[in-house]
Amino acid sequence: MSTLTEKTPEDLKQNSAQGVTPAIRSMHYAEFGPKLKTALPGPNAKKIVADDDRLISPSYTRSYPMVAKSGRGIRVTDVDGNEFLDFAAGIAVNSTGHCHPEVVKAIQDQAAELIHMSGTDFYYQNMTTLAERLSAIAPMPGPHKFYYGNSGAEAVECAMKLARYHTGRQNIISFFGAFHGRTMGALSLTGSKPQQKRRFAPSSPASTTSAIPMLTAAVPTARQKSRKPSPSTAPATSKTASSRPSSRPKRLPPSSSSPSRAKAATS
Template sequence: MFQMSNQKMLDKEQQHYAKAARIKYFDIVIKSGKGAILTDEDDNKYIDLLSSASSTNTGHSHPHVVKAIQDQANQLIQYTPAYFATTPEAELTPRVAALAPIEGPVKVAFGNSGSDANDAIIKFARAYTGRQYIVSFTGAYHGSTYGSISTSGVSLNMTRKIGPLLPGVVKVPFPSPWYKLPHESDDDFSDRMFAAFKLPFETYLPADETAVIEIEAIQGDGGFVKAPEKFLNQVYQFAQAHGILFAIDEVNQGLGRSGKMWSIDHFPDVHPDLVAVGKSIASGLPLSAVLGRKEVLDALDAPGNVYTTAGNPVTTAAANATLDVIEDENLVQRSAKLGKQAHQFFDKMKNKFSFVGDVRIYGLNGGIDIVNPETGKPDSEAATKLICRIFELGALMITVRGNILRFQPPLVIKESDLKKAFAMIEQAMQELNEGKLTKSPTNMGW
């Protein structure tokens, strides 16, 4: 068969592909992947430092997952769980419930994406509490359906031209490090941000009419920022005191990504009522889940959260195989171990190059700020030059918030490939430091 090049395929696709459906980065068409290595239509190979937006923690085409998909496709591809259970779904449900970072009996509701899992959190929270208001945080990315896009707060293009959005949603400031004042202690910063969190409740938002507070314990697209422990504890205690449900979005950060099974495991005193899971639960196949306390999920009757294809036989078979891989290959522990190497490397880059600002690494996962050395302000142009040069050298890395390098390789990445990627990043940074990187594409990234 005649093989088209990247550019020829893109030229044909772009005549018909909606611009709202893809964030602009590199002009490639990915043909195949194995482990942490991707191949494009021109047969160029890349070390993947993105993991398909953290949806392939087990790597690309893991043989155990592939076999599970193939075997299930030979048995039954689809029958809607809206009416009947299927074997892999019935096996997966108690398994996922047992993993939930929730105290007491847990129930599970499946969906097709992290977006509808976060929509489900809104529905179940309102049904259980009988309250209307939903509280989320600036910098959040919860998804693109109308409910989840209403609770998101990371891009103006997620609100521009599509309002009005879901009513009853109130956003409060997330304690990102760039809001910290010079010489402000961690405790004082947490207290100040908690005061900002409480301000709506003291002025116009009745706590007794608030159904749920949802947060990413480690924000992903908002900059890869872990909430200060004191702050998160304060918010959780506030929710407990006022009968408000507490929900954690684990779509990006769950399933070993942060060096623990769940990002909320970094906060031992917080016990969520609801958890949204997606992306890597089925190694990137369209499956999500909302996990919740039994009494909360029992508050809504069918068909209040029914989807024709949610939890179908193939995706749930893939999810069972994915959990096998996470357990059998100790991927949570591996993420923590290799994450330490990544932290050491990026700290070394920070000490070596003045344009590397804050480094935030949690497992094989994090954000590296690229800043103007003279002002300390974000430098999106320099960050774009870096990812373009890293791409030329043979690794896929993108930015969030314009100036933050996103680091999320598959948890199965070989140490040798990780070191190769580090060498590429260091070379690109060295060339930027020497003024050799002149390319600066426009309209790239978030």
């Protein structure tokens, strides 16, 4: 299968200098663009989406009815043979592309040697080997200690525990528009969409969602420097920006610390 890497930067510059005609653009689209064989969604995809509606929890939110079957590099093929270009690297986790040969081989080799692992019960050399490599490229000075998680939400849960454990403070501040995850602890800090919290109150205690402060004040004033944090407030989570779509509220809803206020905040 042809890939975009066959065109060098020099080729692209030459095309730009000469002017890419509509015919050339059409030819490039036919070669490198998505390849659709059916109307979207196709018949096989429609059946699977219907089965999904019948059998799978609605907590899985989907943006579009694309039913993926296979992937290679930047291309993803659905169950009807339609090819799409994935510019998001999955959900930003396939930085080497779909099914990179070296990644596939590493997974196959490990599956043939040992599948189950539990880092809380036993020791594994792979954990320390990876930790050594991460330590070598970590942007902060060492020594380092590493925690491995399965998801962003799990990492946020870990950050909440670490902040409370090491500071002795209980309160945590997050910001509207930020997505931190959907597990109960992380959800208490999420402020991107009201429906993500609806009917799940009460949330984790001592967590407050606030408006995002003015980011233009990059240099603190003397008064700001003199302020001391509340002895009960742990550092705010660092994952305050979100790549997920968000809807900023027109006015700040009340705290969700009580059931009556939570109902007003999520209605």
